[in-house]
Amino acid sequence: MDRLQGEWKISTRRACAELQIDRSLYVYKSKRGTQAELTQRIREICATRVRYGYRRVHILLQRDGWAVNPKRIYRLYNELGMQLRNKVPRRRVKAKVREDRRPATHTNDIWAMDFVHDQLATGRKIRILTVIDTFSRFSPATDPRFSYRGEDVVQTLERICGQMGYPRSIRVDQGSEFVSRDLDLWAYQKGVVLDFSRPGKPTDNSFIESFNGKFRAECLNTHWFMSLDDARAKMEAWRQDYNPASQHPSVYMTVSNKFSCACVCPTS
Incomplete structure (x- = not known):
């Protein structure tokens, strides 16, 4: 679209008509947020539960109060590269970054x-x-x-x-x-x-x-x-x-x- 407008100096409306696409589809801007908080929470879960798939991650998110569809979790899970391998090679397991642990302060802590x-x-x-x-x-x-x-x-x-x-x-x-x-x-x-x-x-x-x-x-x-x-x-x-x-x-x-x-x- 940009190349067509740049070379032929035509309007967006005419370019959409030539390419037979709806103009509203071209100018549409997504209103969905960045989902940074949800993505960060998925990272935190996968950092400690390294053998959890996206379905079990979805269950933990529901417990935390996230009203999200499992398909969205699957998409974000894949984008973050958290897919599980069927066979994990020994001695080459990727280390996961964890938060520093605090020492226990009382019994049953x-x-x-x-x-x-x-x-x-x-x-x-x-x-x-x-x-x-x-x-x-x-x-x-x-x-x-x-x-x-x-x-x-x-x-x-x-x-x-x-x-x-x-x-x-x-x-x-x-x-x-x-x-x-x-x-x-x-x-x-x-x-x-x-x-x-x-x-x-x-x-x-x-x-x-x-x-x-x-x-x-x-x-x-x-x-x-x-x-x-x-x-x-x-x-x-x-x-x-x-x-x-x-x-x-x-x-x-x-x-x-x-x-x-x-x-x-x-x-x-």
């Missing part, structure tokens, strides 16, 4: 959990779900099973949360059990934030990595497990012994400061 693998004396493999409070270093559970699904993780969390209360946030990796819909729905209903670590970055969940190292050195490597019940009993005995000795100095400093402030009173 931030938990961390992961899986540890071991086997019985018969050679049958078991998986142990380990959970720790990153503030107090208290471990509410070391739960062994032959296999774990998302619903099994929810069952264990419901059991320990019934005793200790629900945390504000739980740090997890990108394991299939942690990105499952069962755990996602449970976290949404209970108001718990699932804080996903980046693939290939165990330092994003350093508290549970440190705990798992102690758990393996002091319990798994020092016992034979005759059966699953025997493993539960020995792991629970170790956990009960570990918890009183695991209290971090920051916990004692907090209690000590509160006690000293309560004891100091002005002289009359």
Whole structure:
């Protein structure tokens, strides 16, 4: 159109007539906004949930109050280059930029959990779900099973949360059990934030990595497990012994400061 008008010096109306297009179509200006806020929110979701497709992103946006059509999410998702590859090559996973994490300030503020693998004396493999409070270093559970699904993780969390209360946030990796819909729905209903670590970055969940190292050195490597019940009993005995000795100095400093402030009173 611009070339035609520039070379032949004709009006827009005549150029549209020659090209047989409606003039209103040529002069139309879109009234749609830039959708910068929606695009930024999609980026934030995909930065922490790197294995989420556009449909699951759409569900999270609806929970946040966005009244958007899934087709629009699909278009923006593709424009941002967030499409999932069926086969992700090892050692070349693209790092995702994350916001800096703040440290926990009280108990039940931030938990961390992961899986540890071991086997019985018969050679049958078991998986142990380990959970720790990153503030107090208290471990509410070391739960062994032959296999774990998302619903099994929810069952264990419901059991320990019934005793200790629900945390504000739980740090997890990108394991299939942690990105499952069962755990996602449970976290949404209970108001718990699932804080996903980046693939290939165990330092994003350093508290549970440190705990798992102690758990393996002091319990798994020092016992034979005759059966699953025997493993539960020995792991629970170790956990009960570990918890009183695991209290971090920051916990004692907090209690000590509160006690000293309560004891100091002005002289009359």
